[in-house]
Amino acid sequence: MTTPGKTMTREVLVAERLACVIVIILSAYCMVETLGFPQLRADPGGGALFPRIAAGLAILGSLIVLFRGLPASRHDEPVESNTDFVLRLRRSSTTPTIIFSIAYPWLIMKAGFLVATTIYVFLLMRIMQVPLRAAAPYAIAVSGVLYFVFVFVLEAYVPVGDWMHWVVN
Amino acid sequence: MIVEALGILFLPKHILLLILAVGAGVIVGAVPGLTSTMAIGLLVPLTFAVTKYAAFILLLGIYSGAMYGGAITAILLNLPGTPTSAVTALDGYPMSRKGQGGLAIGIATLSSTMGGLISCLFLIFLSLPLANVAIYFGPPEYFALGAFSLAVVIALSGGTLVKGLVSMAFGVMLATIGLDPIVQFPRFTLGFTELLVGIPEVPAIIGLFCVSEAIRMSEPMVMRATVQSSTGGLVATVRMLPRLWTTIVKSSLIGTFVGILPGIGALMASYLSYAEAKRVSKQPEQFGKGMPEGVSASEAANNAVTGGAMVPMLALGIPGDTNTLMIFGAMIIHGLVPGPSLFNENVSLVYVIFGAIILANLLILPFGLGLARYIAKCALIDRKYLMPTVAVLAITGASIGYGHVYYFWISIIFGLLGYLLQKAKFPLLPIAMSLILAPLIERNFRSSLMMPDAGLMLFLSRPVPLLCLILSVLVIGFGIQRERRLAAQAGADE
Numbered sequence: 001m002t003t004p005g006k007t008m009t010r011e012v013l014v015a016e017r018l019a020c021v022i023v024i025i026l027s028a029y030c031m032v033e034t035l036g037f038p039q040l041r042a043d044p045g046g047g048a049l050f051p052r053i054a055a056g057l058a059i060l061g062s063l064i065v066l067f068r069g070l071p072a073s074r075h076d077e078p079v080e081s082n083t084d085f086v087l088r089l090r091r092s093s094t095t096p097t098i099i100f101s102i103a104y105p106w107l108i109m110k111a112g113f114l115v116a117t118t119i120y121v122f123l124l125m126r127i128m129q130v131p132l133r134a135a136a137p138y139a140i141a142v143s144g145v146l147y148f149v150f151v152f153v154l155e156a157y158v159p160v161g162d163w164m165h166w167v168v169n
Numbered sequence: 170m171i172v173e174a175l176g177i178l179f180l181p182k183h184i185l186l187l188i189l190a191v192g193a194g195v196i197v198g199a200v201p202g203l204t205s206t207m208a209i210g211l212l213v214p215l216t217f218a219v220t221k222y223a224a225f226i227l228l229l230g231i232y233s234g235a236m237y238g239g240a241i242t243a244i245l246l247n248l249p250g251t252p253t254s255a256v257t258a259l260d261g262y263p264m265s266r267k268g269q270g271g272l273a274i275g276i277a278t279l280s281s282t283m284g285g286l287i288s289c290l291f292l293i294f295l296s297l298p299l300a301n302v303a304i305y306f307g308p309p310e311y312f313a314l315g316a317f318s319l320a321v322v323i324a325l326s327g328g329t330l331v332k333g334l335v336s337m338a339f340g341v342m343l344a345t346i347g348l349d350p351i352v353q354f355p356r357f358t359l360g361f362t363e364l365l366v367g368i369p370e371v372p373a374i375i376g377l378f379c380v381s382e383a384i385r386m387s388e389p390m391v392m393r394a395t396v397q398s399s400t401g402g403l404v405a406t407v408r409m410l411p412r413l414w415t416t417i418v419k420s421s422l423i424g425t426f427v428g429i430l431p432g433i434g435a436l437m438a439s440y441l442s443y444a445e446a447k448r449v450s451k452q453p454e455q456f457g458k459g460m461p462e463g464v465s466a467s468e469a470a471n472n473a474v475t476g477g478a479m480v481p482m483l484a485l486g487i488p489g490d491t492n493t494l495m496i497f498g499a500m501i502i503h504g505l506v507p508g509p510s511l512f513n514e515n516v517s518l519v520y521v522i523f524g525a526i527i528l529a530n531l532l533i534l535p536f537g538l539g540l541a542r543y544i545a546k547c548a549l550i551d552r553k554y555l556m557p558t559v560a561v562l563a564i565t566g567a568s569i570g571y572g573h574v575y576y577f578w579i580s581i582i583f584g585l586l587g588y589l590l591q592k593a594k595f596p597l598l599p600i601a602m603s604l605i606l607a608p609l610i611e612r613n614f615r616s617s618l619m620m621p622d623a624g625l626m627l628f629l630s631r632p633v634p635l636l637c638l639i640l641s642v643l644v645i646g647f648g649i650q651r652e653r654r655l656a657a658q659a660g661a662d663e
Contacts, residue, residue: 015592054341061335124557
């Protein structure tokens with residue numbers, strides 16, 4: 001828990017600022033957008049009331065968190081929670097995980113569920129430094145089992161992918 | 170109805186499913202990094218293919234098993250499988266090192282089972298009358314109950330009060346995306362037709378808790394040295410029962426009460442019970458060095474939370490913690506509306522739920538006493554294999570049933586949001602609770618104001634809303650006071 005007066009790590013400070021800025025931008029957008037919402041006399045609250053209250057509270061709270069964090073960054077030299085080496089290592093495995101996760105739905109739309117899932121699991125395992133000879137069969141097995149469960153057990157629609165449509169047509 | 174529910178529950182396929190679910194739950198609980206919330210979240214898609222009875226037998230078996238599973242690795246390996254079992258490790262692991270691992274496992278198993286069973290009694294005897302009273306609740310009462318739940322979550326779910334407030338407000342804002350529930354006007358849809366249906370709760374909550382956890386698993390973790398001791402101490406445990414029963418009963422009551430209050434969770438229940446057991450003990454200095462009462466208090470309390478947390482969810486439609494949030498989502502998927510109507514329209518399901526929790530807690534006994542040493546080995550599963558599996562299941566599992574790639578995006582966006590907010594020490598529970606409760610609060614608030622001659626005074630002139638609003642103010646006041654005390658303590662330490 002980060003309480004005022006308690007030294008924060010640089011990682012927490014950066015994440016805190018980023019989170020607050022995102023919340024403020026989205027809340028400000030919502031606040032402006034609510035100006036165009038219809039207002040009925042029969043509905044005194046109106047559709048704008050809740051988003052406005054929420055956005056107002058979110059902006060206010062984020063500003064307080066931002067200003068509370070300022071003395072920590074100005075006066076106290078933020079203490080690293082881990083060594084630089086561990087932080088670098090952390091970034092090196094987390095950032096590609098995030099990037100591949102964002103690309104995964106796009107790949108499902110293009111290459112279909114089975115191929116996209118195999119590639120995604122394989123890449124994550126490689127990020128986790130699993131040897132190639134273990135990562136490839138594991139990725140194929142996981143995606144195969146998932147495909148079987150989704151299609152034959154749950155009878156769910158599984159995207160085939162634009163590329164497959166293009167090949168077939 | 171009870172006979173019908175018993176007939177459904179004791180169908181061979183349902184009993185087999187429950188045994189498998191409890192076993193899987195115990196294993197999941199034992200694996201560090203996998204929590205009961207993740208297990209329930211990842212299994213929700215599997216419930217699409219089965220009946221509502223089988224779905225809830227499966228989910229409740231996992232829930233009860235996972236709440237206990239963490240104790241095994243906490244005691245034998247000093248690796249708490251779940252955050253709640255960290256308190257169990259305080260005395261459980263020292264007992265293991267003294268060669269009393271079997272006794273510690275026996276105490277944890279028996280306490281968990283008894284804690285779960287005592288909370289079930291409260292679940293049965295509280296939720297039925299509460300649901301009967303809730304039938305008479307109108308929009309002002311539901312608005313006030315929702316507002317009270319959010320106030321408790323902000324004040325007590327961890328993190329600072331301001332961060333809890335930001336999380337809650339942000340969650341409410343996200344919950345207003347989509348068609349206005351009263352005038353059907355599109356809000357914040359940015360022209361995307363997919364957003365007209367709003368943020369789907371299940372993929373969003375699974376993204377928030379499970380996808381973010383998968384991303385966190387990609388970070389390197391230092392595993393502690395492991396020591397394994399022998400197990401098997403049923404006779405010694407039974408002999409200790411006269412000494413432990415007051416601790417078990419008291420801790421179960423604390424766990425049940427904490428479970429009923431929204432957003433506090435099993436970890437707080439374990440800490441409170443442990444502190445109480447230490448306070449009343451004649452040998453408080455022995456706590457942390459292998460005191461059986463420490464193990465018993467923690468385990469009875471965290472399993473008692475299961476029954477407590479189900480009370481507001483079943484009777485009022487207000488989930489109590491992250492696990493019941495997931496079960497709430499599964500109910501929505503199955504077309505069920507948690508709350509008083511569930512007791513009228515699906516009373517047989519309600520009795521099946523009661524029975525499933527009782528049986529699941531009884532099944533913990535054979536798993537804990539017979540298989541603990543094998544289950545402990547599950548803690549050694551390599552995260553390199555666990556992380557990709559959890560990631561792909563969390564992203565696709567909850568969304569595949571909807572048949573649209575938009576839901577995959579929802580899981581991922583909420584996963585990234587959850588990861589960032591966790592890094593920034595913002596609590597996630599207020600966001601998840603807001604996604605579920607904000608539509609209910611908004612609809613009921615606006616419906617209240619649309620009643621003839623209604624105004625804001627309406628909420629102060631009816632007993633239930635007035636009580637809820639007073640309690641909300643008190644809870645927030647308590648939160649502010651607690652934060653000031655912590656800040657002063659931190660200042661003094663520096």
